[in-house]
Amino acid sequence: MNKVFRVIMFLIFTLTGTFKAQDIEVTVHRTFIDSTLGSEMVFDFEVKNISQYVQTIFEVRTINNLPADWQSSLCFDQTCFPPFLDSIATTSDFGTTLPLNPGETLITSLHVTALNNSGTANVQVQVGTFRNPSVRITTDFTATVNPVSVEDEKTSVTDYYLAQNYPNPFNPSTQINYGLKKAGNVEISIYNILGNKIATLVDGFKSAGKHTALLNASNLSSGVYFYKIVTSEFVQTRKMILEK
Numbered sequence: 001m002n003k004v005f006r007v008i009m010f011l012i013f014t015l016t017g018t019f020k021a022q023d024i025e026v027t028v029h030r031t032f033i034d035s036t037l038g039s040e041m042v043f044d045f046e047v048k049n050i051s052q053y054v055q056t057i058f059e060v061r062t063i064n065n066l067p068a069d070w071q072s073s074l075c076f077d078q079t080c081f082p083p084f085l086d087s088i089a090t091t092s093d094f095g096t097t098l099p100l101n102p103g104e105t106l107i108t109s110l111h112v113t114a115l116n117n118s119g120t121a122n123v124q125v126q127v128g129t130f131r132n133p134s135v136r137i138t139t140d141f142t143a144t145v146n147p148v149s150v151e152d153e154k155t156s157v158t159d160y161y162l163a164q165n166y167p168n169p170f171n172p173s174t175q176i177n178y179g180l181k182k183a184g185n186v187e188i189s190i191y192n193i194l195g196n197k198i199a200t201l202v203d204g205f206k207s208a209g210k211h212t213a214l215l216n217a218s219n220l221s222s223g224v225y226f227y228k229i230v231t232s233e234f235v236q237t238r239k240m241i242l243e244k
Contacts (some may be wrong), residue, residue, distance in 0.1 A: 036114075038115070039210065041111070048103070055131060057129060058088065059074050060087045068110075068116070071083040078127065078222060081169075089130070124138060124141070160231065162227075163176065173218075178210075181208060187202060188203075207218070
């Protein structure tokens with residue numbers, strides 16, 4: 001068994017931790033998430049350049065077994081790429097993310113969204129460099145959603161939250177998940193880069209629990225936008241990118 005094969009096999013069966021493969025070091029925080037229907041499950045991990053060279057990092061989704069109506073996306077920082085992209089890299093083709101200088105770290109993640117249906121998703125991601133593409137760190141991620149009753153769903157939210165829209169960048173539609181600890185009036189609005197309100201997605205009374213707002217931006221031009229949630233006890237703003 002050669003050295004490369006030993007590295008890959010070791011990481012497939014390791015759950016979490018920090019792993020090295022010649023030029024890079026990958027820190028995986030968790031590989032299993034058990035959540036509820038309609039949720040976005042985020043697996044965060046970081047890639048560090050431990051070599052003396054500038055490194056172009058790539059990620060490849062080698063397994064993508066999902067229940068019906070689920071999606072998974074690879075992400076750099078806050079930018080999530082379309083679900084149909086099985087590979088991404090730190091090149092100009094994938095936005096503003098640049099190759100890593102020695103010692104630099106890339107924040108990256110895998111997002112799995114359970115749109116409908118309960119079940120289990122198995123997604124495998126390999127991370128490597130253009131300099132040594134055959135040497136890869138491989139990690140398996142598992143996301144599970146079990147059927148819950150309506151009452152369980154209502155009581156599953158213990159705090160307010162506003163999730164990152166998915167997908168992001170998007171064209172022309174995207175979804176925004178949010179959670180309410182208490183029932184009450186909710187407003188979710190869209191703002192342009194100048195801070196002007198251009199649309200309101202939600203404006204009214206909502207029950208406690210998890211909710212989803214949908215945005216169709218077919219009438220908007222490409223660019224950076226912001227979405228903001230306002231309740232009597234919670235206010236938060238996030239950024240999203242429309243690319244046409």
